[in-house]
Amino acid sequence: MNDISLHRKGCVVPSFKKELLPQHIAIVMDGNGRWANERSLPRTEGHKVGESVLLDVIAGGLEVGVKEISAFAFSTENWKRSPAEVRFIMGFSRDVLARQRDILHEWGVKVRWIGRKPRLWETVLHQLKEAEELTKNNTRMTFNLAINYGGRAEIADAAQQIANDVTLGVLKTSDIDESTISRYLYAPFMNDVDLFIRTGGEQRTSNFLMWESAYAEFFFSEKLWPDFTREDLWEACEAYMCRDRRFGGAVDKVVSHS
Numbered sequence: 001m002n003d004i005s006l007h008r009k010g011c012v013v014p015s016f017k018k019e020l021l022p023q024h025i026a027i028v029m030d031g032n033g034r035w036a037n038e039r040s041l042p043r044t045e046g047h048k049v050g051e052s053v054l055l056d057v058i059a060g061g062l063e064v065g066v067k068e069i070s071a072f073a074f075s076t077e078n079w080k081r082s083p084a085e086v087r088f089i090m091g092f093s094r095d096v097l098a099r100q101r102d103i104l105h106e107w108g109v110k111v112r113w114i115g116r117k118p119r120l121w122e123t124v125l126h127q128l129k130e131a132e133e134l135t136k137n138n139t140r141m142t143f144n145l146a147i148n149y150g151g152r153a154e155i156a157d158a159a160q161q162i163a164n165d166v167t168l169g170v171l172k173t174s175d176i177d178e179s180t181i182s183r184y185l186y187a188p189f190m191n192d193v194d195l196f197i198r199t200g201g202e203q204r205t206s207n208f209l210m211w212e213s214a215y216a217e218f219f220f221s222e223k224l225w226p227d228f229t230r231e232d233l234w235e236a237c238e239a240y241m242c243r244d245r246r247f248g249g250a251v252d253k254v255v256s257h258s
Contacts, residue, residue, distance in 0.1 A: 060230025
């Protein structure tokens with residue numbers, strides 16, 4: 001599937017103002033299984049189509065200047081799925097990384113994995129490390145791939161590490177604040193999420209980047225992930241740029257009594 005081009009023929013790239021564009025977009029790629037079921041195909045076929053969609057969306061982000069994209073590929077809760085589907089997703093994730101890391105590298109994308117090591121296949125972890133090493137010096141975009149990831153798990157793991165460092169005397173409890181917790185997360189240098197996209201018609205975060213999405217703007221698409229395109233990403237960006245982001249602050253409007 002390396003035939004995905006950065007600049008798709010016939011695709012008109014919008015001219016967004018860079019200062020208004022979301023810099024970090026998180027995506028819950030929902031609907032692969034339902035897409036396949038609607039076509040009387042195995043659920044795994046939806047995941048296969050979803051691979052090319054992900055590359056297309058990353059390309060669309062690069063074209064308009066998005067600096068960071070995070071994609072939810074496999075959650076800590078997904079282990080509850082059938083053993084056959086879990087085996088497929090693990091093997092598929094490994095193969096996707098092997099297939100696509102060169103094209104991401106060519107595009108200037110830095111690949112970064114976020115998630116837990118326990119239970120994760122060693123072959124998948126190996127491919128993740130290979131992709132990270134190959135692309136570590138790229139600066140055009142950072143692509144965070146969440147595999148065996150959970151937002152609550154990330155915060156719990158951070159809390160455990162903080163407690164350990166307090167016990168060791170490395171950290172004082174009086175020094176713990178929000179910035180401290182951020183430093184103990186899986187990707188300490190990750191930017192806060194500006195725009196959170198979920199496909200498939202569901203309207204929930206599903207435990208994805210809970211800490212990082214505290215002030216994210218949400219965009220819910222009815223489209224199933226295999227039907228999503230870079231144009232849909234641009235539509236979400238346009239909707240984002242129309243939002244009034246106050247981060248808890250507010251400005252009273254002057255009421256005219258004339």
